[in-house]
Structures are given as structure tokens and as C-alpha cells.
Amino acid sequence: MKTIPKPAPSVNLKNKPAAGNATILDVARRAGVAPITVSRVINQSGYASPATRARVEAAVAALGYVPNTLARSLRSRRTHTLALVLTDITNPFFTLAARGVEDTAAEAGFTLIVCNTDESEEKERRYVQMLLEKQVDGIILVPARGRIQSVRLVEAQHTPLVLLDRRLPGHRVDTVRCDSVGGAYQLTRHLLAGGHRHIAMLSGPKGVSTADDRIKGYCRALSESGMKGGELIRRGNFTCESGAEMTRELLSLEPRPTAIFAANNFLAIGTLRTLHEAGIPVPGQVSVVAFDDLPANLLVEPFLSAASQPAYEMGQTAARLLLDRVLQQSPSPPREIIVPPQIIVRQSSTFLKHPVSS
């Protein structure tokens, strides 16, 4: 963190408040009432005679008075601020989820702070600390790894917490996530039904529950068919580059896999790009399926078979759970909401239309 120059020596002449920085006291003076009366008028709490109300409102308008929430929050212990700590808002899944969170927060009169951790536990810890210091009313967290250090920090402050997208093994917290095991299982079954016997799995880092669970679902489907998938599992990062790289390696295998399961959207794009560059037709020579769909908004024509997650709704749900905790004091037991992904079969794993596209 950089150093920050100390604020200008406050030359605040009491009788001449800088225009637009009036305080409740200035308003009170101008309206000829006590500060608390102004407070009651602007918060619509307590009674005020129409005449008083009018005078106060006139003073507010005349001075361009803007209440200082800092002071209010210091007293009321509510900041009306939520935080969303995710790995990378650039991933369309998280973009949409974030939008769901923001919309829901805004409806309830809450503002949202967004933080990108890039899968770094260290960044996550620093952000969480900052957020707690800011006294946010609640935090939605996409945990970077399997560790619970950040979670403990939050819990120690009694700040409501909801996990989004990923679970934290062995820790009971409010969670909203997709059924990764089930979705991966179904997608793998789909490939098996298509006759594939050499199915590769590209996934994310160890300790990230989505990466682990999608591998688990894949393995379950294979073993039900009496196969083992171990030697065709690859793990990298949830990025295009990683997907491209792992795919290149797979292409050199003998026999070559006839299908590739990408455990997230970025991996899938990396895979498709490598196949495209290598001139390998999809699904002609290699079928591709992915966990995570790409938003319809961003595609001319959907092509990829996928387990689609309701990202926006997941964000909404997470925000609602969180607001529940924030607004009601009632300490109910942790809730885990697991939504089913939608399995969408498209061209990338079937022979219905032309082979290569995007």
C-alpha cells in the first residue's frame, strides 16, 4: 500500500461552511430547530409538525445538505454496504453473478463493494480485513482456495457471510453453489452415450471445490461404465491459456482422446482454440463439452455443449441469504443452496450440423 499524504490542514471557519458541505447543525440553525429535529425529518422517524417539516426541507434544499452516513453508521452500526469478494469479475459467470448481487443489494438500499482476488489467498485475506475495518454489513465470498483463514476472520467479527460458487470442505456456512458433481456426471454420461471411450478432463487447481467436484463427477460416470479416468485428467488454472496448453499436450497422446471435458468456460475456449488452430474438426474428430455456458449475449450462435449455471440467479440468491442475516438477528442454522446446472447439448458433442464454428 502506498503512503497517503495527510489531509489538508482543516481551515474550517465555523460560521462559513463551504457551500455543499453543510452539516445537520447548519441545517438546524437555518431552520431554527435542533439537530435532532432535522434528523427526524430527513429520516422520517418521529413526528414533526408540517410547518417544521417545511422549514427543515427548505433549509436542506437551500444548503444542498447531504447527510453524512459515516456518522450515522458509527452510531447505528449499520453501513448498508455489502461486499463481494470473487476471483475475477472478468469471467462471464462471475460478471453475471455480480450483477445479480448488485441488483438485489440495490433494491434493498445497499451498496456493493467488489474485490478481485485472482485466486490469491493473500489478496483475499487483505481484502477481507479491509472490508471488516470498513464495517460492511455482510460479505459474499468466492473462496480462493480450500483454506478457511478469511472465513475465520469474518466470523470473529460476527459479520454475516455467504459463500458463492465454491464450498469449503468441513466448514458450515451459508452457501450458494451449483451441483458440480452432478453436472459433470451428466455431461460425462452424455459423452459415454455418444460412444466415447477416451475422454479427457481438464480442470482447475487442487483445493478449489468446483475443480475437485467436477473431476469427481467425471470419475463417477466413468467408473460406473467400468472405466478409469485417471490418466486423462489434467489440472491447470481456470484460464484460456491453461486450457490451450493442456489441450496441446493431449493431442500428442496415443491414442488421442476423442472427447474433451473442460471444467470451466475459459478452459473450454482455450481447448476449442487449440483444436481450431490444429485444424481438428469439432465434433468431427474431437467432441467438446464444458461446465459453464457462455452468456447468450456474447454469442452469435451457441455451439458448445455445456452444463449451464444460472449465474445471475445464484448471485441474487446469495445476496438474499446475506440480507436475511443482516436484517434479521435471528441466528438460524447455516443454509446450503445447491442449484442444478442445466445440461445443454449442442453441436460440439453431436454430429447434427457443420463441424467447426464458434
Next chain:
Amino acid sequence: MKTIPKPAPSVNLKNKPAAGNATILDVARRAGVAPITVSRVINQSGYASPATRARVEAAVAALGYVPNTLARSLRSRRTHTLALVLTDITNPFFTLAARGVEDTAAEAGFTLIVCNTDESEEKERRYVQMLLEKQVDGIILVPARGRIQSVRLVEAQHTPLVLLDRRLPGHRVDTVRCDSVGGAYQLTRHLLAGGHRHIAMLSGPKGVSTADDRIKGYCRALSESGMKGGELIRRGNFTCESGAEMTRELLSLEPRPTAIFAANNFLAIGTLRTLHEAGIPVPGQVSVVAFDDLPANLLVEPFLSAASQPAYEMGQTAARLLLDRVLQQSPSPPREIIVPPQIIVRQSSTFLKHPVSS
């Protein structure tokens, strides 16, 4: 794990603070020093003997003390919080820009509040009001329309402001945006050079500077070639649906346009989708160009000729300008940073490769 206990009913026994909600006073007592000394230690301002420092740090750790930034900010008049008010973070251009802003803010120790206005002036005004009440240190705004109501609010509070992506006609404020006129001019020239004489322009709402300016650049290029573009200009929203709809209408014209210029990424996708559904080959029968590129991350193979904006860098720059204002008191004149778009010619407007694709 146990459920989160209700914050102790404020029976705040002064000697026994609830674990994890200790104040600076608790720390001071435990360390046997004055609160101000604790403040000096944790802020690394002022001196403290190693022994004192150690005792304070031990007390902080023992109590799980988390400083309350609200109180700090109330005194120091710095919240270390910036806000980004944009139309829709779901648009990849804004997603990337937001990421640029957040990264830059985080580096400087600032946190970012994100607000989506959906092009609504009303929402914009409400958000801006909330943000000012929260005493954010600065605001980056993508103005929803040509009105300056929100801007006046911000300026009345002497809160630093930077406009992003769009200018506000007749108002001098720090601004970071792309050269829409120039980019549109070049893209249109490219189409003209390709022999096109019936070039349609799909743009956004009136009053949005990017929509207006891109039309202006288009018109300028046409008139330089002795043509008028008026009757092939369409205006809708910056959405897929709008693009699809306007494209359908264009297809019924006689003679049919041979090229379509989409003024943003969503419009372009709507256009391509409609053409695809109508079985019209691109660029075989209709060429397409767009302002805004789609992030490489999201595409298997780039196809669309475009004026690409450096979204991430624009976000960074906006944040830097803002932090400049926030950290330095020196009131310098408004700066306007206009970055050139990169014109990228791809298949959608040339005959080099296969006709229809992504």
C-alpha cells in the same frame, strides 16, 4: 461449526468486551497505554518505543482487534473508497474497464463500490446521492444521458469526478474516453474502400455521446465520398435485441444495404445473429463492422472487424486521474484523455476466408 451467535445484547461490560469487537480503548487498557498510542502503533504514525509497540501488538492480537474505519474516516475525512457508476457491468467493455479501475484502486489501498444504472438517469441520480452520503473519496461516472444533474450534485460536494467512456457536451470535467468520431470514420472509410455504397449504421440512444459521435464519424466519411447516410441510420438501444430488430428492418429495404456498421458490441452480436438466422453470408452478401471488440478471452476465433477500445487501460487511466485528484489537493484544470481505438480488419468485412462463422 456453530451457528453465528447473536451480537451480545449490548450489555457491554466495559471490562469484558465481546471477543472480536474490541475497540481501541480495550486494546489500550490491555496494553497499559493511552488510545492514541495504540493509534500511533497501528498506523505507524508517530513514534513508539519497541517495548510499547510490542505490548500494543500483543494486545491487538489477543483481542482480535479490528480498527473501525468509520470512526477513522469521520475524523480524517478520507474513506479510501472510490465508486464506479456505469450502465451495465455485463457489457464486456465495462467489465474490463471495471477491472482496470479496481486493480488500480486496490494498489493504492482503495476499495471500489460498483453501481449499474442501466442507462437510467433516475437510478444514476439516486446512486450518486447515496455515494456522496457515504463520503466516497471520488467517483468515476459513465453518464447515462447528456444531462449533467448528477455531475452537479457531485461537484457541489467537492467530490473528485472522472467521466469514463462518454463525454458531457458543454461541461468541463476530467474525462477518459475513446475517439469515437475518428474510429467510426476509419471503419466507414474501410467499408467505402471495399466498394460498399449502401452502408447502414446502427447506433444507440440520442444524447449518449458515444452513440452520437459514432454516427458523426460515419457521416463524415460518407460525405467526404460525396454521399449522404441519413436514410440508413438507425437508433435503438445498445443491446443485442435492438441490434437484431434494426437489422431485420434493414433486410427488408430495397436495395438492401451491403454493409452494416454496429456502433457497439451488443448491437454487432444482434446483427450477426439476425444475418445468420436469415441465412445471409457474412461477408459474402453483407459486410459487418463494429465499434467495440469482444475480449479475446471469450472468442475461439475473432471474426468481426472492429474498432477496438483498450478498455482495461481506460479503466486504469480513469482511476489514476481520480486518485490524482483525491490525493493531491492541487486544483488543476480538467483533463480530457482521448485514446485512439485500434482498427482491426477481420473476416466479417473481407473476402479472405470462409464466409460465415462466429
Next chain:
DNA sequence: TTGTAAGCGTTATCAC
């Protein structure tokens, strides 16, 4: 090197 006192702008509590 450390401490005292005051105040940041608001609201809770109790009084009139």
C-alpha cells in the same frame, strides 16, 4: 516517547 482533551456528524435516550 507518551498522554490529555476535544471534536468529527450523527442518533439514542430521556426530558419537557
Next chain:
DNA sequence: GTGATAACGCTTACAA
């Protein structure tokens, strides 16, 4: 209906 007073948790200004 309206007001006086104290407090929220911290830091600035000044003192020792």
C-alpha cells in the same frame, strides 16, 4: 411535537 445531552470509535492539536 421538540429539545438537551451523551455517545459511537477514532484522530488532531497541543502538552508534558
